[in-house]
Amino acid sequence: MKAAAINSHGGPEVVELLDIPTPQAGPGQVRVRVRAAGIQPFDCAVRRGLPVRGGDPDFPKRIGNDFAGVVDQVGEGAEGFPVGSEVLGWCLMACHAEYVVVPTEQIVAKPAMMPWEAAGAFAASAQTASTAVEDLAVRAGDTLLVHAAAGGVGTVAVQLAAALGATVVGTASPRNHDYLRALGAVPVAYGDGLVERVRAVAPAGVTAVLDCAGRGSLDSSAPLLARSGRMGTVVDFDRADAVGALKISTRRSAERLGALTDLCARGALRIEVSAAFPLDRAADAHRAVETGHARGKVAIVVA
Ligand SMILES: NC(=O)c1ccc[n+]([C@@H]2O[C@H](COP(=O)([O-])OP(=O)(O)OC[C@H]3O[C@@H](n4cnc5c(N)ncnc54)[C@H](OP(=O)(O)O)[C@@H]3O)[C@@H](O)[C@H]2O)c1
Structure with missing residues (x-):
């Protein structure tokens, strides 16, 4: 072959x-x-x-x-x-x-x-996103900040979190902001001034952070996180311990994948x-x- x-x-x-x-x-x-x-x-x-x-x-x-x-x-x-x-x-x-x-x-x-x-x-990115949303215990009432929200993992994480009733703020370059809105996230540009831009759309800060970008995203998110907030990364395992973030690794199973494909079949995940x-x-x-x-x-x- x-x-x-x-x-x-x-x-x-x-x-x-x-x-x-x-x-x-x-x-x-x-x-x-x-x-x-x-x-x-x-x-x-x-x-x-x-x-x-x-x-x-x-x-x-x-x-x-x-x-x-x-x-x-x-x-x-x-x-x-x-x-x-x-x-x-x-x-x-x-x-x-x-x-x-x-x-x-x-x-x-x-x-x-x-x-x-x-x-x-x-199967790969969707199961990573599902694992992350589960490990961060995302629920209704949360405000979740997703870094690299327009990528393979972020795209699914945004939709799963929004379906659970969370308010989702996603980072991406401006060309992807309409895309993020369509997924159910409030878009913000990454880079200098990120904290102020997130505060502008989430004045009370965020209750959870999912880092799919690395590149200092954990550190730049820390000032935004509520006292009892949860932070996790699928990328920056070197920095995770220092900032109290979960190191999230994909857990794959036919059950998890089947649940995700069911959402696709019902038009609830794209x-x-x-x-x-x-x-x-x-x-x-x-x-x-x-x-x-x-x-x-x-x-x-x-x-
Ligand atoms: N731990 C695990 O089990 C596990 C599993 C799967 C993946 N991962 C890791 O998770 C990460 C994400 O994977 P992926 O497949 O989603 O990657 P990807 O699809 O290649 O990510 C591309 C996205 O990253 C965004 N981006 C680039 N620079 C950014 C920045 N500084 N801040 C915010 N967003 C930025 C881009 O948005 P713009 O074009 O708008 O800039 C683009 O949409 C990778 O590092 C991957 O290795 C880990």
């Missing part, structure tokens, strides 16, 4: 379309013919050399953590997803390829209304794919993510 994989660590140019053996479904697994996959900053970090547990042990190494596609092979004892099932799910460092093999615990049915690109780019690249241009997908300014998600279209 073809895979957009790497034979060495480095810049986007090391991503190549390679022929590698097509994986076979083992016991409890299905093989999925991938239609689309997501890409996120983590994939770029792995490409640059971030060590990961799991994934291919030697070069060539595959990349990509989430996918959507059609089941084309069912391993012994794997139940619930016969050949032809349309699914989406996650699989560590394997998804930018024509086929992926996964345990059935890592897939859910793809809602028919979900475009393939959005479905492929859903995913914006701002750029999509074919598998043979996966390097350009890496470049798009590495601008640091992708809106919503970047997808890789496989078939």
Whole structure:
């Protein structure tokens, strides 16, 4: 099969379309013919050399953590997803390829209304956002400040928090402010003067902060946080302890993913794919993510 994989660590140019053996479904697994996959900053970090547990042990190494596609092979004892099932799910460092093999615990049915690109780019960031909203115990009456609200994680976090009844203030550059309003957030520009701009829209300060941006966001948020407020970061683990922020790591499960896809099916959660690249241009997908300014998600279209 073809895979957009790497034979060495480095810049986007090391991503190549390679022929590698097509994986076979083992016991409890299905093989999925991938239609689309997501890409996120983590994939770029792995490409640059971030060590990961799991994934291919030697070069060539595959990349990509989430996918959507059609089941084309069912391993012994794997139940619930016969050949032809349309699914989406996650699989560590394997998804930018024509086929992926996964345990059935890592897939859910793809809602028919979900475009393939959005479905492929859903499982990783959406589950991070869901974990973060849960860990911060966001609830009605909260005022939640989300940094990098227009990104892959922020886009879903804003919508989940707003649906819970929180007032959401989101940081983004001005070109994304209408986008944030449409998601249900009050937009503010990041950078110098952030504290004053947030105070202008939330005079009593905020009761929770979700940092999806890093770059000093935890420190700049601290003066805005109510005494009993909660702060969490999915990025800046080095700074978290010093400012009393939770270090939030994604917890993935079919139950969590299924709940999120149900929201999509009901029209209560939407995913914006701002750029999509074919598998043979996966390097350009890496470049798009590495601008640091992708809106919503970047997808890789496989078939
Ligand atoms: N801990 C975990 O388990 C976990 C899981 C997933 C992701 N992550 C991490 O979470 C972070 C966010 O991931 P992501 O996929 O959402 O990233 P992303 O989609 O690549 O983020 C892009 C967004 O960041 C915004 N942005 C850029 N600079 C900013 C700044 N200084 N302040 C506020 N917003 C800024 C951009 O908005 P503008 O274009 O408007 O500037 C853009 O919309 C990454 O660092 C990722 O590695 C952690």
